[in-house]
Amino acid sequence: MSKPFGGRIAIVGTGSRAAMFVRGIVERPETSRVVALCEPNTVRAAYYNDLLKSLRAPEVPVYPPDAFKEMLQKEKVEAVVITCIDALHDLYIVPALEAGVRVLTEKPMTTDVEKCRRILETVNRTNSPIIVTFNYRYNPVHELIKRTIAEGKIGKVLSVHFEWLLDTVHGADYFRRWHRQKENSGGLMVHKSGHHFDLVNWWIDAEPVTVAAMGGLTFYGDKAGKASGWARDYERARGSEAAKSDPFAINLEADPTLKKIYADAESVDGYYRDQNVFAPGIGIEDDMSLLVKYNNGATMTYHLTAYSPWEGYRVNFNGSQGRLELEVVESEYRLPVDVSQMDGLIHGTESLPHAGGVRVTLQNLWQKPVQLPVKVDHGSHGGGDTRMLSVLFGPLPGQAVDQGDAAKQGATERDGALALAVGLLANKSFKSGKFEHVKDLELPL
Template sequence: METTRRKFLQSVSLLAAGIAMPVSAFSFGSSKKLRVALVGTGVRGISFWGKRLAEQYSDILEFAGLCDINPGRLEYGRRHIGVTCPTFTDFEKMIGETKPDLVIVTTKDSTHHEFIIKGMDMGCDVLTEKPLTTDEDKCQAIIDAERRSGKKLIVGFNYRWSPYNTRIKELLAENSIGKITSVDFHWYLNTYHGASYFRRWHGLKKEGGTLWVHKATHHFDLLNWWIDSEPSEVFAYGDLEHYGANGPFRGDKCRTCGHKSECDYYWDITENDHMMRLYVDHEKHDGYIRDNCLFRNEIDIYDKMSAQVKYKNNTILNYSLTTYSPFEGWRVAFNGTEGRLEAWLDIPYQKGETVDQSEMHAREMDQSGEEDKDQEPIIVHRLWKDFDTVRVAMERGGHGGGDMRLQDKMFKNPDMPDPYGRAAGLRDGVMSVLIGIAARKSIETGQPVKIRELTDLEPRTKRV
């Protein structure tokens, strides 16, 4: 059984390093299961990294403990996940008493570094939700902790695992358009999903590092992976001109607001039983309000963002993020020495269909595993030739099918070769978040920011 444990942990280390798993690295079927501890029992923690793990991989792993600063939310989370493990409001006590193999961090972004560092220093490998952290000093502290502890960090970048995004990677790796020279990437958050960030703690720079970090780290990781290089310099613009103090009126929170009938953004949390029981029922413990006014004066993040990023291999990226679009979707175009590749998802008028925008995010986050498949195009246009349309079968739920594939690779098929290198470790987490950190610093200073000046990791021309 100890041999099984060592093989499992060796595989975690290889996964964190982005190395293909050796055959039979895991020996499932043993009575010795991987012991997992989860810190942070919000929606993402208790669903994707909680309930789904307990339901899908109970023969492989077991929950050793759950931790959160809110005891009410913690107990509700334990029941929702469906486990009987002990619960803790003290992280170090949980680690000391339960001795987990793997710590999963799904807390507020500004505290990720605290639990990542403590977890590794106390002898655990760590898996963290994106983003890795919120500033360059915390980045460096995490880098130092991995070096001194000898433990490994995995970053849960699920977008890489979507079949659609993987097909883009495959086409680029095949040199279908030659050497990539520039990229245009534009992400549109609709007035349902985009607005939700401004209701929550994400609306405060000190908590989420702005959406340059919390949201865009997803996009920057995809781009680093697609381009197969690392960023060297960033220049950005951004402003807050729609949400926050710009609103026509404001209230205490949606439930008690006197502007319900006239506010287009009014959201009735009382209609969602899960949200009521997870958040509203336990506000008294920590004061966290889930249906905050998105026009409150304290909001200090950006709601429109644009950046230019130069990569070490000389590729130029033009990126934008809009948080109040009438629709939710994205576009990307790669220009190469031999052609151009274009891809997009969820642009409603591209397919001439009407999409219920209020259901978009719920469908993306759905973990039920129910079939909801479609085919989406990728356009490959070579110089002097007509274009080709490559159609990709994909799911809608679970972040385009990426959630399931990420977890299956980690816990069910670790020995399956992955020619696309989708596993993400510490360096991937650092390089994705540093673009957002650099963009934020560029806006504040009006100057371009060099990535190598933020941590002691020197950007590489080619990802390894």
């Protein structure tokens, strides 16, 4: 990136994730300031203005979505940070680019192929690249993996096995909120493309070519819940007696932030943040298996489970000269009481309870395994959020920018599209039962 992402910045969307960006901008008053909010829910917007005031920053005007273009012009916006519902990203990315405004968007960049094409075509037409916040690239442990592979320590990567486990608090949360419908999120394959599939593309410096996948709603939802005995009969947890005995229920009032931006705000838009994970009508999968082929000949087997008793991931790289293994235990186990305090845990600003260890093992052919030294930070997405803010918005006063020592970490719309392609093709393969190909998406990369 040629210069820090700064100037007069508008925040689009005021859910939980926006707080990280607001704090990061306010901490850098010499280069950046928040000048406007774009948000349809007046209660959530008011919460963010209160946050700004608590950080000793001025209150800013709030614009509804249909006044987005007016906001750009009237507030002399130089850059936008987009953190709204994933399926709506393109509605702000495209007009911002056309107005000559710099764009930073949360991952995933968007949720379907038509929206992705529209974004890419606008980038090409305006010659204005965007930034996609793949914060996991900045995690020091992930950087160690990137550096080890880039230095050729296991030779040419031939295959990857990636297992990701979401527990029954974090994983369940995707089935309580707007993510539970594919028209909003694209499902977990699209949502997690912003973490997992981008990481693999980046780690092995390759582009996906072909995807085959199987997935289903096997644990959450009404049918699976009744079969397992976990189901309770209620629509949402707030005010429900049945929810009190449900270890999967979330108590919005128990977390001050969730209460203010969701429980207190639902009278404005009717959005329930605490829906029953075993309700009928859930439209996304909770168990997914993929096979991916890359343009460098490597293959990946991938499995995501969203109902595990522990949370973390294992990634194994098999190379022509040896093997690299990564194991991260973000939470060894969860208790139902953990559900009460959710905001920081779900959105990565704090460590999960009962955090475990991290291990990176390098083993060359004919040699003993070696444990590589790792820097562990279970909060802020493994330290990735903090380092990403430093790179994107510039260092804090008195600090040097923390860019790490691996290869390029910043991600553009092309990286966003290539990560998204794996998730889109997985969803397509779920239905077709066939191998699906990136070239058939006809993305203007």
